[in-house]
Amino acid sequence: MSVERPYTIMLVAVSLDGKISPRRHPGQPNPIGPELIDPEIMALHNARRREVDGIMVGRNCILLDDSRLTLREAAGRNPTRIVLDGLAEIPPTARVLGEEATTVVVVSPDAPRERVEALARRGARILVAGGGRFVDVAKTMQLLRAEIGIERLLVEGGGSVHRSMIAQNLYDEIQLIVCPFVIGGSTSITPVERTAFWPQGQIPRYRLDRADTLGDYLYLTYKPRPGSHGGAADTSPGG
Numbered sequence: 001m002s003v004e005r006p007y008t009i010m011l012v013a014v015s016l017d018g019k020i021s022p023r024r025h026p027g028q029p030n031p032i033g034p035e036l037i038d039p040e041i042m043a044l045h046n047a048r049r050r051e052v053d054g055i056m057v058g059r060n061c062i063l064l065d066d067s068r069l070t071l072r073e074a075a076g077r078n079p080t081r082i083v084l085d086g087l088a089e090i091p092p093t094a095r096v097l098g099e100e101a102t103t104v105v106v107v108s109p110d111a112p113r114e115r116v117e118a119l120a121r122r123g124a125r126i127l128v129a130g131g132g133r134f135v136d137v138a139k140t141m142q143l144l145r146a147e148i149g150i151e152r153l154l155v156e157g158g159g160s161v162h163r164s165m166i167a168q169n170l171y172d173e174i175q176l177i178v179c180p181f182v183i184g185g186s187t188s189i190t191p192v193e194r195t196a197f198w199p200q201g202q203i204p205r206y207r208l209d210r211a212d213t214l215g216d217y218l219y220l221t222y223k224p225r226p227g228s229h230g231g232a233a234d235t236s237p238g239g
Helices: 039-050 059-065 113-121 137-148 159-167
Strands: 007-014 053-058 080-084 102-108 125-128 154-158 173-178 206-212 218-224
Touching: 007 125, 039 125, 039 173, 039 206, 053 059, 053 137, 059 154, 102 137, 102 154, 102 218, 113 206, 125 206, 137 159, 137 218, 154 159, 159 206
Parallel strands: 007 154, 007 173, 053 080, 053 154, 080 102, 102 125
Antiparallel strands: 173 218, 206 218
16 A cells, blocks of 8 residues: 555445446435345444545535435544545535534536535535546545545445546455345446446456355455556546
8 A cells, every 4th residue: 555545445335236226316315225234234334434534435426315424323433524526516505514524525626616615615625636527536545645634545436436446546445245135227326337447448356355244245355456457547537
């Protein structure tokens, strides 16, 4: 791990067919949530959040679910929340801007000033990295370590963020919770979205570090395989 960025973990729950959720519109409820997933797995997810200094997501996670990104049932100190939002599109009313924890919003230099100022008035700390609608994730990692003091970071989504992070080999671990249900649908959301790595770039490969069985669930931890990311292509900076 480079000392210039946090130790960074991708955490995602997937169905048996490799999906996260059906494709949906902002405001539509997510059918893949606490009502479907066992309480033991929800408690494990909460524990993983408690172990890190920061939780990072892309803007779509906020626009779709209006998530707080906090620990459930006030089970300890809430990590710093980081939202990648190139054009400052999340609304100032978003729950992630609540007072339960510090919130960092990473924007590009092209974000409209009035939107950025509205987020800052809600208490968000603003970092700038990237260009246009996209955030430069590699630069963001450096800023999170140097300016915010994040040493251990959990990235929970979405697919565009994971795509950019994997392309630039910024994950020290990929943790998958394989859930005992099938979502189906050719348009359903997968953990890594946008374009495929092949044929423009090399397919990133990982090695299995740990596998745990939790009832009907499988918890897998993978770590990068040395030399496997040299040609991984990225079509945009991400965020």
